[in-house]
Amino acid sequence: MRRFDVLILTIAAVPAYSQGFEVSSVRPAQPGATVRDARISFRGDRFEAKAETVGAILDMLRGWQLYRVLGGPAWIDTDRYDIEAKADRELTGPEQEPAIMVLLAERFKLKSHKETREISAFVLRIPKMPAGLKRAGEKETYSVVNDARHDVVFTGFSMPSFTNYLSQMVHAPVVDETGLEGLYDFTLPVSQVSVQPRDSYGDLVREAAEALGFRIEEKKIPLEVTVIDRCERPSEN
Secondary structure, X not given: OOOOOOOEOOHHHOOOOOOOOOEEEEEEOOOOOOHXXXXXXXXXXXXXXXXXXXXXXXXXXXXXXXXXXXXXXXXXXXXXXEEEEEOOOOOOHHHXXXXXXXXXXXXXXXXXXXXXXXXXXXXXXXXXXXXOOEEOOOOOOOEEEEOOOOOEEEEEEXXXXXXXXXXXXXXXXXXXXXXXXXXXXXXXXXXHOOOOOOOOHHHHHHHHHHHHOOEEEEEEEEEEEEEEXXXXXXXXX
């Protein structure tokens, strides 16, 4: 992580684009909506989240992992919302996260701070460069899909993005210590992993990553976490 000092994330603390979005709409998702219906997009001056939870939105933001977010009400990982927001101009990449944080502060009364705690986590390493890890082409775009064999195909993936994916699969923080920079294409051979009776899908993904050539070690380490001090269900539009 970039810093280990305590930071209160309120509207006043956002360093750039502190006015947030010009207009925003937050509504409960359709009854019965699940993670399969969820999607997030940020294009130009518009941010859109469909059937997303507050926890998933925080997970999407740079520097956040869902299992490095502590505290807050249980509903932030269960209640799904449709969110649409428009800025007064096109936002650059560095401006997008602060604008979303302002939106969450305004509509969900989100307040949080960062601190360092010793928690259980996984560390991602590579003893040597895996043969199946290839540099992504210049025109390739970020994607992750399951092929016909149910192997997981990553295109245009950075190692920080991969650790975020692994974090969601193993339900724990994952720290990148590979030293690899840039974007890569690779496939996790999930179909080739022997399934044990008590294996979760996260176990299969972890074993497939190690079969590819990664090493994933679990241990307690001091990590920067985000502690949610306050979060309320959204105000009406």
